[in-house]
Amino acid sequence: QLQLQESGPGLVKPSETLSLTCTVSGGSMNRSAYNWGWIRQPPGKGLEWIGSIYYSGSTYYNPSLKSRVSISGDTSKNQFSLKLNSVTAADTAVYYCVIGREYTYGASDYWGQGTLVTVSS
Amino acid sequence: QSVLTQPPSASGTPGQRVTISCSGSRSNVGSNTVNWYQQVSGTAPKLLIYSSDKRPSGVPDRFSGSKSATSASLAISGLQSEDEADYYCSTWDNSLELVFGGGTKLTVL
Numbered sequence: 001q002l003q004l005q006e007s008g009p010g011l012v013k014p015s016e017t018l019s020l021t022c023t024v025s026g027g028s029m030n031r032s033a034y035n036w037g038w039i040r041q042p043p044g045k046g047l048e049w050i051g052s053i054y055y056s057g058s059t060y061y062n063p064s065l066k067s068r069v070s071i072s073g074d075t076s077k078n079q080f081s082l083k084l085n086s087v088t089a090a091d092t093a094v095y096y097c098v099i100g101r102e103y104t105y106g107a108s109d110y111w112g113q114g115t116l117v118t119v120s121s
Numbered sequence: 122q123s124v125l126t127q128p129p130s131a132s133g134t135p136g137q138r139v140t141i142s143c144s145g146s147r148s149n150v151g152s153n154t155v156n157w158y159q160q161v162s163g164t165a166p167k168l169l170i171y172s173s174d175k176r177p178s179g180v181p182d183r184f185s186g187s188k189s190a191t192s193a194s195l196a197i198s199g200l201q202s203e204d205e206a207d208y209y210c211s212t213w214d215n216s217l218e219l220v221f222g223g224g225t226k227l228t229v230l
Contacts, residue, residue: 039166046123047158047166047209049219060217096165107156107171107211114165 002027004097004112012091012119018084022097022112029075034102036073038082040093041114048093050082054106087119124149125210125222132228133200141225143193143210149220153213155193157186160207160224169208170195197227205229 008020020038029036037052051061051071061069065084073080084091094116098108126144133139143155157170168177170186173193185196193212197204210222 046224047211047221049211049221052219060219063216063218104156104168104171104175104177105154107168108158108166109168109171109177111165111167 002032002099002110004099004110006095006097006112006115008115008117010116010118012087012117013121014088014119015086018082018087018091018117018119020082020095020097020115020117022080022082024078024080024099029073029078029080029099032101033075033099034104034106035100036080037071037098037108039096039098039108041096042090042093050084050095052100053080089119091117092119093117123223124214124218124220125212127208127210127222127225129223130226130228132230133197134230135200135202137200138196138198139200139227140197141195141208141210141227143195143222145191145193145212145220147191148216149191149212149214150188150193151191152215155186155188155210155212157184157193157195158209158211159204160209161203162206166209200229202229 003026035054038050068085070083094114096114097112099110100106154173158166159169160166173188174186
């Protein structure tokens with residue numbers, strides 16, 4: 001049973017870069033993950049996909065964020081990361097790291113608990 | 122405005138059957154399978170249905186999913202108080218974007 005834990009600053013200044021890391025425990029990303037990525041949820045609002053990386057190396061990003069976002073993974077460390085540049089108050093949200101397995105055809109069946117990132121000076 | 126359209130709210134009494142709809146287009150729901158997530162207040166979402174009609178292990182068979190053309194539905198039978206949550210549908214769009222519905226808040230009366 002995989003467990004995911006997000007880590008990173010809870011407060012980021014406008015125009016700076018938001019950086020988060022997801023640490024995977026309870027199993028190997030190499031063996032278990034079909035894809036991994038990030039989803040966010042602004043306070044009181046719905047879910048928004050940020051991007052996903054597949055085991056094949058293919059990477060997909062939300063078109064509305066593509067110019068500012070980068071997702072990378074280090075399967076040897078069982079970690080993957082999110083970087084979002086030039087943040088504004090609109091990027092304030094709970095950020096979830098997620099993993100999808102081949103068993104669920106890639107649907108995100110493992111979620112971190114989420115971490116609130118506030119963009120404010 | 123979400124790409125997939127869900128009713129903002131739904132309700133039912135214990136034991137009832139409730140359905141939640143998710144409407145899309147040919148480029149998303151019409152071309153790809155749909156996943157459903159349940160989010161209890163203050164917690165991370167949980168995968169409820171994948172590939173339109175499959176349940177992950179551990180999800181009660183009271184939950185079922187279906188898809189027809191450009192619409193999908195989540196049905197919950199034998200409604201229980203612990204089913205009170207927000208429900209989200211999701212699928213890939215042919216533009217290679219993962220899209221979500223706006224979410225449906227289910228109230229158990």
